[in-house]
């Protein structure tokens with residue numbers, strides 16, 4: 001079984017982003033960019049499944065600018081076999097990403113696609129579900145465990161009240177939650193080896209897919225700031241404030 | 250045209266998220282139908298019909314819908330979609346699982362985690378862990394939205410006037426099957442709708458200490474228990490207790506953060522709380538920047554003191 005893992009280049013999770021003063025977007029100039037943390041988990045899962053003999057090949061794919069090669073190289077260093085970069089500058093909405101991934105999954109004959117459950121920049125939490133719909137495949141979102149059972153996979157999902165186990169028929173789309181695994185750090189020799197692994201570039205047009213956004217971003221605003229609070233000196237003072245000033249207890 | 254709300258429920262009862270999503274729907278337009286997809290879900294349908302402002306409740310019952318698995322549920326919503334120009338759901342694990350699948354089947358770009366309705370086609374939503382707010386306008390003829398329920402007041406419970414109409418779900422291919430739910434059982438209020446939340450972080454140090462320090466205060470206050478990711482990863486608290494960008498988003502009247510540093514990913518899940526209290530031994534911890542009241546001190550000393558003084 002071939003596993004396809006889509007990985008997104010996003011602003012690093014340690015960066016505190018700023019809204020541009022003209023409201024046109026978020027200032028990412030010179031910000032450190034990294035692989036979306038959930039996608040590291042997805043790559044790790046696929047590589048472990050290959051190591052366990054459950055998968056034959058791990059292919060990673062990213063839709064983004066030329067610099068997205070860096071996150072693909074990181075995925076290759078973690079153990080993926082080859083990479084595909086679909087070059088697209090500017091905004092690419094999840095629906096367009098899902099349409100691109102649909103073509104790639106079909107062309108590759110993937111048996112499973114493992115995505116992150118959400119990207120930490122747009123926080124959409126959509127792409128995997130959309131991809132499953134377009135492919136007509138089963139979906140298992142927010143996975144914290146994947147066990148292979150022949151033509152099926154038993155997936156434990158994180159849901160609001162706890163966990164849920166479902167059985168999906170392959171091929172299937174799975175999205176990774178935080179507790180699925182702890183991703184490895186790529187070792188220096190593996191980083192060197194990754195430089196020689198194949199990475200091909202395509203454009204959405206090569207796949208016959210123009211990508212026109214459906215949403216117009218009118219503006220991006222600063223969130224409403226909280227009024228600054230006070231430090232209190234004792235538990236008695238705190239409880240008094242909560243009772244009389246804030247009236248919450 | 251009309252609005253279809255895919256409700257969050259467990260067949261026996263309707264979750265509060267559904268009433269809050271109805272509050273959002275009624276800001277878009279007056280004609281709101283609530284879809285109850287399930288099995289043996291009359292009780293949930295009756296609860297939906299009792300909400301003020303509902304036009305009709307559509308009750309679709311079938312075995313594959315009992316747990317609202319994504320594939321048959323999305324197929325059902327697509328089957329109903331022609332009559333609506335907005336389809337929405339609260340951004341619960343069920344809504345987040347099903348609606349993007351619906352959106353793709355209808356070739357619509359979904360708008361996730363809406364926190365404010367600006368106009369029927371224009372919405373505000375947080376991006377970058379709530380560090381920026383995007384104002385987006387949809388150019389699609391049909392709009393698919395998930396609603397961040399903490400941002401909307403629940404619609405009132407009226408006197409049960411809306412009719413409940415049965416709909417027949419078309420057969421959908423059985424691509425996946427339900428195994429079992431392993432739900433946390435607790436007598437405490439539900440984390441995402443509790444009026445008070447007491448949360449613990451990495452500083453608690455162990456599951457035993459988390460339970461010995463956080464739980465008594467929560468119980469005294471009738472509060473739900475939350476946790477940072479660090480506390481969940483270390484096994485001090487269950488996964489579904491995680492508050493934050495990638496856990497639950499809560500906005501209680503009172504949020505008490507105990508031994509939590511205040512990383513942006515945690516703040517994303519609680520900074521819209523009405524009153525925030527922070528207890529941390531490091532006076533420079535970022536959590537104090539969002540706290541209305543802070544105490545610099547040792548949680549193992551302060552938290553039990555609070556519990557005793559209440």
Ligand SMILES: Cc1cc2nc3c(=O)[nH]c(=O)nc-3n(C[C@H](O)[C@H](O)[C@H](O)COP(=O)(O)OP(=O)(O)OC[C@H]3O[C@@H](n4cnc5c(N)ncnc54)[C@H](O)[C@@H]3O)c2cc1C
Pocket residue numbers: 005006007008009025026036038039061062063064065088089090091092093094097114115116117118119120121122123124125126127128217
């Ligand atoms: C260079 C660039 C700049 C952008 N600037 C903006 C902007 O300023 N404002 C704005 O609103 N949008 C912008 N976008 C678009 C935004 O990134 C899309 O909305 C995004 O591709 C999908 O949303 P998401 O990542 O939140 O999806 P989610 O559904 O949260 O993503 C879930 C998973 O889908 C997969 N995935 C998602 N996107 C990709 C991808 N591109 N390649 C491979 N796998 C992927 C990953 O596995 C990911 O974990 C930009 C995109 C690019 C490439």
Ligand SMILES: Cc1cc2nc3c(=O)[nH]c(=O)nc-3n(C[C@H](O)[C@H](O)[C@H](O)COP(=O)(O)OP(=O)(O)OC[C@H]3O[C@@H](n4cnc5c(N)ncnc54)[C@H](O)[C@@H]3O)c2cc1C
Pocket residue numbers: 013037038120449450451452476477478479480491492493494495496497507508509510511512513514515518528529530531534546547548549
């Ligand atoms: C992709 C991604 C998603 C994430 N999602 C989330 C999320 O949803 N929710 C979330 O919470 N985090 C999330 N995180 C993690 C987040 O970045 C932080 O690592 C995490 O919130 C830290 O948890 P903490 O505050 O408990 O621990 P720490 O940051 O270690 O803070 C512990 C605090 O306790 C204080 N302390 C220590 N001892 C005592 C004592 N005896 N008395 C009082 N105070 C004491 C310390 O001063 C410190 O401030 C995410 C990270 C990533 C990369």
